[in-house]
Amino acid sequence: MADTHILTQTDAAERARLLHVDSYDVALDLTAGDKTFISRSLVRFNCTEPGADSFIEIAAENIRSATLNGVALDTGTYTRQTGIALPGLAAENELEVVAECRYSSSGQGLHRMTDRADGESYLYSQFEVSDAQQMYACFDQPDLKAHFTLTVTMPEHWRAISNMPADSESVEDGAKTVVFQKAPRMSTYITALCAGPYHEVTTEHDGITLGLYCRQSMKQYLEPDPVFEITRQGFDHFHEAFGVRYPLPKYDQVFAPEYNMGAMENFGCVTIAESSYLFRSQVTDFEREQLANVILHEMAHMWFGDLVTMRWWDDLWLNESFAEWASHWANVEATRYSGAWTTFLSLRKNWGYRQDQLPTTHPVYTAMPDVEAVATNFDGITYAKGASILKQLVAYVGIEPFKQGLSDYFQKHQWGNATFDDLLGALEAASGRELREFADTWLATAGVSTLRPELTVDDDGVYTGFAVLQEVSPDYPTLRTHRIGVGLYNLVDGRLVRTDRVEIDVTGERTEVPELVGRTRPDVLLLNDDDLTYCKLRLDPESMANVVTHITAFTDSLPRALCWTAAWDMLRDGELAARDYLRMAFAGLPGETDINLVATAQRQLPTALSYADPAVTAELREELARTARRIMSDATPGGDLQRSWARTFAGAARSDEDLATLRGWLEGTGVPEGLAIDTDMRWGLVVGLVALGALPESAVDAELARDDTADGERLSLIARAAVPTAQAKAEAWQRITEEDDLPNYARRSLLTGFYHPDQLELLRPYVGRFLEAVPRVWERLATEQAIEFISLGYPRVVIDSSTLEATDAWLGDPAHTGAMRRGVLEGRDDIARALRARARDAQAG
CATH class of the missing domain: 1.10.390.10 (Neutral Protease Domain 2)
Structure with missing residues (x-):
């Protein structure tokens, strides 16, 4: 699928054994037009076995010349996938390659964009994992380091930035040439060029x-x-x-x-x-x-x-x-x-x-x-x-x-x-x-691993037994040693204060904790206190009940984060109903002042809604909108919490009254004191309202006219893909899957706006269309772009057993092999997890 050489570890190890690269002298002419540039690479390297053959990567439109030790190489069989063959190497070698290379629109290689605000062009390189070959001929692997000297000829008003400072600049016939200082030894993937005004x-x-x-x-x-x-x-x-x-x-x-x-x-x-x-x-x-x-x-x-x-x-x-x-x-x-x-x-x-x-x-x-x-x-x-x-x-x-x-x-x-x-x-x-x-x-x-407390308590509330259970997946059964803190928190004057702590090693499936026997049961017992180990944790029922009521009473943000994380894990694992998780959020988040915890929880709330029984989703979303609006109204004007909860309110709003409020914000009416309805907030409102049919598509044109910039164009693509009509979805999908030269930011933007949980009937046909498109897109796009298409394009909002069935049929096709399966497998897991969570929530009802 790739448009560059796919280097194997075996070939890289053999080439590293054979070669020592001294230096690259790379000269680029960026004045040839806006599609291609001229690259001249002079590579000096040694070979430990004179007479051996090797190869060098370059992903070029065409090779103008290639000369090894003064002898022209036959490049008639050259392809971007094979690179240039280097036969009969000497002990010391000098290779010169002159090629015409293409600017990238994918974000990999030497990317070129034109700013719609002023018509100026900007370049930057992105070479990880192995895309330096898109700019110059190189042995594109991390362990063949070399010195690197770059010379760039470009429009006179441009500036060039590279790994080292400029050594000299000269101007001739309206073009500027910059020669950079010789760089110390470095890998090809971290060499760099940015150019433009x-x-x-x-x-x-x-x-x-x-x-x-x-x-x-x-x-x-x-x-x-x-x-x-x-x-x-x-x-x-x-x-x-x-x-x-x-x-x-x-x-x-x-x-x-x-x-x-x-x-x-x-x-x-x-x-x-x-x-x-x-x-x-x-x-x-x-x-x-x-x-x-x-x-x-x-x-x-x-x-x-x-x-x-x-x-x-x-x-x-x-x-x-x-x-x-x-x-x-x-x-x-x-x-x-x-x-x-x-x-x-x-x-x-x-x-x-x-x-x-x-x-x-x-x-x-x-x-x-x-x-x-x-x-x-x-x-x-x-x-x-x-x-x-x-x-x-x-x-x-x-x-x-x-x-x-x-x-x-x-x-x-x-x-x-x-x-x-x-x-x-x-x-x-x-x-x-x-x-x-x-x-x-x-x-x-x-x-x-999941760590869970197992305890017994007598009538006086004293621990008579305490152990920590370690649970692991049968597919990955490694029982690890965990050094953890066990925190005992009690309510003191309305605050949850840590009154005791022990530190233990958890080993095997069950670890007795005699240090806690004889101690009075606290209001909240917290495993992995201070977050010392990598594990999922569970709270005993009494501690969980107190956390739901008093989570904001912790005096430190870290135990609050541990409790939020535990609740999130329990929701994802089907141990906590979505409605209970959301009600914990409605009760606890209004008092949370740490913006990082708030912002993280807000990112998780849409997923929690998708895990709820569809029969109660609308009711829960309405409660979320009311909660967000109330917190926003009570927050300090102009502060972080006001802005953060305003975004959450806008995302949850569905009632006619709330949608009218959001339209009013766009028009400058009814805006809460201190809330800035600035460029990004406006676009967020436009995208959300257009997706719900609460604004016409013409509102996107009007907003783009207001913000006629590169970012405005990107955000307008998200909005257009979110339009709730069959025609808009078909047009977006055609661009996503059929336009091979579509810039990657544009494909990403269209995919970002395409799926909306309120548009299920429009989106159901795209389960099959997505799966049909995966092999075709995988063949045509570069690896990174194809991976992103599968990740963003999988129809995760269509939470239905039919989505699982279609995915399983696709995965069962022996032709669908290799790395392209990974994103589909992960999407399938998200659907299966959501269906289990919905079943758990329905039981709670």
């Missing part, structure tokens, strides 16, 4: 030049001060913690338009999703903390991944789990976001728990046979579960030995490649502890 803001910290960039039409929204503040705090923290300085002379962060993911850790030239993190409208502290986390995550990669790089992608988690852990750790230790571990639990760890219960779960460390397999594993296990296990490892060895081990690892392997064994050895040497068993138990096995 980017707006620039720079400053300096600790000898490092800091740069911040965005489109000219977005510069009014750029807030350099808070971004630079987090950046400075991050560098100070990581320099002290890692014992090795950031090695490059500058550090740039570029807000990239039409971006596929959150951000990318290009060495010294980080790209960040503009649409997610360059705020055009008022946002809450929840969004600002997420931006801080992204900044610190990518900065941590300068050490984990860039300075020391995994040898092959089976150690992808070494990059992502460590950056995930380090970013939250730095947020807590070095920034104003001291509650970041609460956010990690409620948001990121829940992502890991969900992923780990899907039929496609896998160990944190997992084999990657080829680069296509890698793209499917940028998931909650690689990020959140891995980070959770690292948090446990830090607690086990101690933070100071852990930091010493990291420092030793970075110093020993800097500019090279390493494996987890290398890191584990460094941590063992620094801590004096044996860690192999821990690693095997936690990193090499899949699945999540």
Whole structure:
């Protein structure tokens, strides 16, 4: 399916054994037009077995010339999938490839977008996992590092940003040529180029030049001060913690338009999703903390991944789990976001728990046979579960030995490649502890344990017996050792205060806890207090009853997050009826003041509604709308809670009165004091009202005329796909599945708006149409885009046994093999889980 070479681990290992790459000199001419550019690559490399054959990747429209050691190569059999054959290598080799390459519209390779606000074009590169070959000829694997020198010729008014600072600039015939300084050894996937008339803001910290960039039409929204503040705090923290300085002379962060993911850790030239993190409208502290986390995550990669790089992608988690852990750790230790571990639990760890219960779960460390397999594993296990296990490892060895081990690892392997064994050895040497068993138990096995209290109490309320039960899936039966806290909380003057705590090791299926025998039963008993281990937890019935009534009485946000997470797990597992979960939310959320907990719960409420018996869904949604409107009205004008609950009210509103209120907001009437009906809020209202038939489709045209920008166009596509007519759905689906050159941001936007829970009759035919389209789309789109189509396109809102039956028939077809099955399997699991939850809720009625 792919339009680039699919490198296998076997071929990569053989090529790494054979070759040592010294340098790339890459010259790009970006003045040839808006479709293609000219790429000249001069590659110098050695071969340990003179006379051997190899190959080099380049994904070009055509090869103009290819010369190896002064001899022209036969490129007549060249394809983007095979690359260029390199026969009869010498001990020392020089390869020159001149090619015409195509700009990308998929967000992979060298992406080009044209800003509808001013007609200017902007480029940025995105090369992970193996798309550097779309810009220049290279040995596109992480363990063939090389020095990299880039020369770019471009329109005179453009600015170019790469891994290193510019060494020289010259102008001739209206074109500017920039030559960048030679870069230290790095992997191809973290080399970078951004070019265009980017707006620039720079400053300096600790000898490092800091740069911040965005489109000219977005510069009014750029807030350099808070971004630079987090950046400075991050560098100070990581320099002290890692014992090795950031090695490059500058550090740039570029807000990239039409971006596929959150951000990318290009060495010294980080790209960040503009649409997610360059705020055009008022946002809450929840969004600002997420931006801080992204900044610190990518900065941590300068050490984990860039300075020391995994040898092959089976150690992808070494990059992502460590950056995930380090970013939250730095947020807590070095920034104003001291509650970041609460956010990690409620948001990121829940992502890991969900992923780990899907039929496609896998160990944190997992084999990657080829680069296509890698793209499917940028998931909650690689990020959140891995980070959770690292948090446990830090607690086990101690933070100071852990930091010493990291420092030793970075110093020993800097500019090279390493494996987890290398890191584990460094941590063992620094801590004096044996860690192999821990690693095997936690990193090499899949699945999540559930810890449940088993207790007996006498007539005086004293524990006469206490044990912790560990339950595991029969498919993943590993019983792990969990170091957990057990917190005893009691109501004191209306507050739930921790009055006692014991710390124990849970092993096997049943662990007796004699430390608790003889103690008075508390109002709430909380397993995994302080969130020390990676597990799902359960509360005993009495504790759960008190939590439902008094969850906001906890004096700290972390136990509240643990209780919300436990309730969410119980809902997903069919142990708690959806109506009971929602009523707990209606009772507890009005008093919750932590915006991160509120925002996470609000994201979960639509799923909770979908788990309810359809006979009561409308009633529960109406209660949610009333609750949200009441909290919004009582909140501080202009504050985070007011804005957050206004969005929730808008999403739940269905009555004529509520819809009229929302239309009034668009017209400037009846707006609550302090609530900003700004660009993003307006689009949210338009999308929601159009989807419900409460505004005509012409309202989308009017809003786009009001916000005629790239973001406006993106949001208008979401709105058009949400229009509740058969014609609108057919037109959107045709674009999604048939337009191969549709920019990826456009396909994503159409898919985002396509499925709406109030449009079931319109959407039922698309169960079959989606399944029919999967193999066709998989063949035509690049891996990342095809994966996204399956993930967003699966009809999860059509919660019906017929959806399961159609999916099972598709999965039973032996022609539907390989990675494309994964998203379909995960969609099927969501439907099956929702049906079980609905059955449980119906029983509760």
